[in-house]
Amino acid sequence: MAQQESTLRVGVDSKPMVDGARKGQKALDGLGGKAKTLGTTFNRLNDKTNLLRKAFVGLAAIGIGKIFTDAVRAAANFETKMSEISTLVDTAVFKMNELEAAIQRQAAAFGSTAVQQGAAAYQIISAGAGTAADAINLMTASNKLAVGGVTDVATAADGLTSLLNAYGLAAGEATNVSDALFIGMRAGKTTIGELSSSLGKVAPLAAQAGVGVDELVASVAALTKGGISTREAVTGVRAIMAAVVKPTKEASDMAKELGIEFNSAALETQGLGGFMEELVAKTGGNTDMMAQLFGGVEALIPALALAGQAGADMSSIMADMSTKGGATQDAFDKMSNTFNFQAASLRANLMNVMIELGQVITAILTPAIKFLNENFEAITRFVTVAAAGFTALLIPAM
Numbered sequence: 001m002a003q004q005e006s007t008l009r010v011g012v013d014s015k016p017m018v019d020g021a022r023k024g025q026k027a028l029d030g031l032g033g034k035a036k037t038l039g040t041t042f043n044r045l046n047d048k049t050n051l052l053r054k055a056f057v058g059l060a061a062i063g064i065g066k067i068f069t070d071a072v073r074a075a076a077n078f079e080t081k082m083s084e085i086s087t088l089v090d091t092a093v094f095k096m097n098e099l100e101a102a103i104q105r106q107a108a109a110f111g112s113t114a115v116q117q118g119a120a121a122y123q124i125i126s127a128g129a130g131t132a133a134d135a136i137n138l139m140t141a142s143n144k145l146a147v148g149g150v151t152d153v154a155t156a157a158d159g160l161t162s163l164l165n166a167y168g169l170a171a172g173e174a175t176n177v178s179d180a181l182f183i184g185m186r187a188g189k190t191t192i193g194e195l196s197s198s199l200g201k202v203a204p205l206a207a208q209a210g211v212g213v214d215e216l217v218a219s220v221a222a223l224t225k226g227g228i229s230t231r232e233a234v235t236g237v238r239a240i241m242a243a244v245v246k247p248t249k250e251a252s253d254m255a256k257e258l259g260i261e262f263n264s265a266a267l268e269t270q271g272l273g274g275f276m277e278e279l280v281a282k283t284g285g286n287t288d289m290m291a292q293l294f295g296g297v298e299a300l301i302p303a304l305a306l307a308g309q310a311g312a313d314m315s316s317i318m319a320d321m322s323t324k325g326g327a328t329q330d331a332f333d334k335m336s337n338t339f340n341f342q343a344a345s346l347r348a349n350l351m352n353v354m355i356e357l358g359q360v361i362t363a364i365l366t367p368a369i370k371f372l373n374e375n376f377e378a379i380t381r382f383v384t385v386a387a388a389g390f391t392a393l394l395i396p397a398m
Helices: 015-048 051-062 064-086 096-109 114-126 132-149 153-167 171-187 192-201 203-209 213-225 230-245 249-258 264-283 287-294 297-306 309-321 327-336 339-374 376-394
Strands: none
Touching (some): 114 153, 132 153, 153 171, 153 192, 171 192, 192 203, 203 230, 230 287, 264 297
16 A cells, blocks of 8 residues: 655744744833832832821722723723724824823823723824824813713713814813813703713804804703703704704794894804893793794793793803813812722722733734734644644554
């Protein structure tokens, strides 16, 4: 019987794994330096105070085991999140390394996770932030709004970017917009989360009609103070503006009869508050006349409210808007001094350390796994042939 001989050659390019190992060693060296610095800091703290032992006792209540588990999971997800962000930009000009470092810093500074911060950054860049610096500035404003307003950073970022884009405002105006939202929240029966997730539905029309951010927020807040939900208030304000921007024939006839300008030009010139005050003065608050001007109940109900107590509340809120500067910072300062915030900040710091450790591991494993995937078929054939050879040796010659 003719003997057959098979030869399988498998070439292994070890360069990717060697490069990965070198990257891993470099990252480990960096962690070692940070660990040394951290140790020196702890020693100084221990020398100066007796609080270190008590602090570590308190850590047990935070749940270090869960912190490490969450941090390892976040380390695996962080690379994916940064890769998602990179798909939105030209990495040749957009400073991704700068953004990645800022994301981890903000996670620690604002008691969040790097993955959550990455999600907010993705949203901000999707909304049009053209540079890493703009994205970072918007992230800072969004984080302070989120912490002070007790919402998540992605919701805060959505609200800020929606208003900035609708009004064509630069990233540097984010704090002013954030301060307006806080004034509205304090005055009305609403939250930062509700305002952030709702105002984008009316902001483009408001900007087109010449109604500013402060007045838009004040009108919605005033309506919520009277018991209307935030979502209904936003829908109502939008309906009012739509009725004015594109009036019906009946509304135009009534306006002519009353001797008033019922159009977007008048709204822009007088502002929403002044426009509603003139309507009240000319109609005497008559419901039938207001109904002819605004048509359906979607616009009529909020219009009647603004013609009454909500109008007075709106005027009061607008007065508060004149001193809104620092409202976001004040709220953030109060919330950041709580135990929950400080504990969250500690968790974020620990997660950042674990992300760096995870990057060490993946720098070594990723090239190796990639090699296995790319050569899986050849390796499988080799194993199959080798198994057949061993089997042949074990079976006695027949």
